[in-house]
Amino acid sequence: MRLAFYKQQALNYCHKQKEQGGIWWFWFFVIPISSLLAYMLLGYLKILPEQEGIPRHLYIITGVTLWLLFSDSVLMPYKSINQYKSYFTRREIPLGGLLTAWIPERLITLGIQLLFCLFIVLGAWPIELYSLLIFSLITIAGFLFFNAVGSLLAVFGLLFPSLSKLIETLNRFMIFMSAAIFPLPDAEEVELLKIINPYYVFLDNGRSALFGFDVNMLHVAAWFGLALFFMMFLYLRLPKIESSVREFLQ
Structure with a gap:
């Protein structure tokens, strides 16, 4: 039932794009990449200096693409419970389906943004297959971590709706604070921030891996291990959490 629901959500998104008219495919691709193009303009305007020899526009578009992926993984479970809460209360989908109902639709947009970013980077920078593989692994690990965090926060959002605005x-x-656009300095005062900020850990190491620079896999592995803990907690406790949430909402 859950797979059928996800498939229908993806089909609804494509159908909604077709309703734009005869050039629906144009909006299908242009809208997701328009924000990336706007950020790339910062690089071409030479507002920021080059970082580690990476051209400005490549540095920014890679950072912003990863930030959009990670931030959506945190925020979209909140929006999903607001949009599909009626399905949950009518017991048409379980809590797990409610928390992940955003994935089929939003992953299309995020996938287009990621492919566009890789197309721009591969056209201007020599990327080795090994670097691309490490980049993919770090990106997937970051997506899983932030999705697990977003799902946990979304459960609290069901109980305390006002929390969503703060998050x-x-x-x-x-x-x-993630170095997506403005690099963090190398001062000792921010070294701890770089370690305890998961946005920075996954984003900076993912970008470094893509461009062939050194990667701190220890920090990535530590945060990914925490992601596995969150996901295991959700998997084991989800039935209990779901029953408690239903009792609270009644």
């Missing part, structure tokens, strides 16, 4: 505000602020 969304903090999440949006993290773009400045």
